[in-house]
Amino acid sequence: MGMQINLKSKLALISASALALTSCGAGNAESSSTEGKPQVLTTFTVLADIADNVAGEHLEVESITKVGAEIHGYEPTPKDVAKASEADLILDNGLNLEAWFEQFVEQTDAPHEVVSEGVEPIDISEDAYAGKPNPHAWMSPVNVQIYVDNMVDAFSELDPDHAADFQSNGESYKDELQTVQDDLVGELSTLPDKERALVTCEGAFSYLARDADLDERYIWPVNAEQEATPQQISSTIEFVKHNDVPAVFCESTVSDKPMRQVVDATGAEFGGTLYVDSLSEADGPVPTYLELIKHDADTITEALTGGNK
Known part of the structure; x- marks a missing residue:
């Protein structure tokens, strides 16, 4: 319980710092958000790349965490919260992967979608995490096809004019994922x-x-x-x-x-x-x-x- 209070206090300080950052650059942020593409923010780089394949040229996709970051215990920065406050949509993996994300997203008004929704979870079988879902569902090309469908739905709601393109991009990407899956199974047979x-x-x-x-x-x-x-x-x-x-x-x-x-x-x-x-x-x-x-x-x-x- 004490850890939760400390995290909330830390996030409150981060949020206050982020507010100062966004206030200083409010004019530029408003201009870029109204003139540019809708902004989609993901929690880590893997999701950003998958989302970018579905979004194509119609959305601007960026990851909160950078290349090489340890996602499990990541600590958000004021810049992260400022960035999230400008996003039109935030995507997270779910399945308890982003322990920091639930309270982090409370500091923003941006809607968010859990891209693992619909995946059949496999529980961790031992240690302190026993009984909790294994969060690494994206390590299955089969599961990522579910991620893609969820992104297509979320992007189509965000930008209805390009729904057909999102659908087409998603289907093409799912074909590539299935090829990886088929090759893996075939070579190990x-x-x-x-x-x-x-x-x-x-x-x-x-x-x-x-x-x-x-x-x-x-x-x-x-x-x-x-x-x-x-x-x-x-x-x-x-x-x-x-x-x-x-x-x-x-x-x-x-x-x-x-x-x-x-x-x-x-x-x-x-x-x-x-x-x-x-x-x-x-x-x-x-x-x-x-x-x-x-x-x-x-x-x-x-x-x-x-x-x-």
């Missing part, structure tokens, strides 16, 4: 049952593992503390040994040292770095969501099937 395991640092791949018929295993369930206990590491080592798992993985936003211990103890390959919570810069390996999910799918299939040897 020859993998022996015992080796059909996806072992990662964080439990961020429950939805992808479900869609690809893989047994998911991770060192920690949610990337909040970013610390692995000896028990978590030893349990992962035992699982990898027992199942002859050929390769293990870790995510770009955390240290891979705990998983390197698993590699040293089991002889499994380190299969590569996977991307989850953030895109890369434009010249990086995953500047778009499609490139992110393709990268992860290719990295997983090559390592598990021996294609990288």
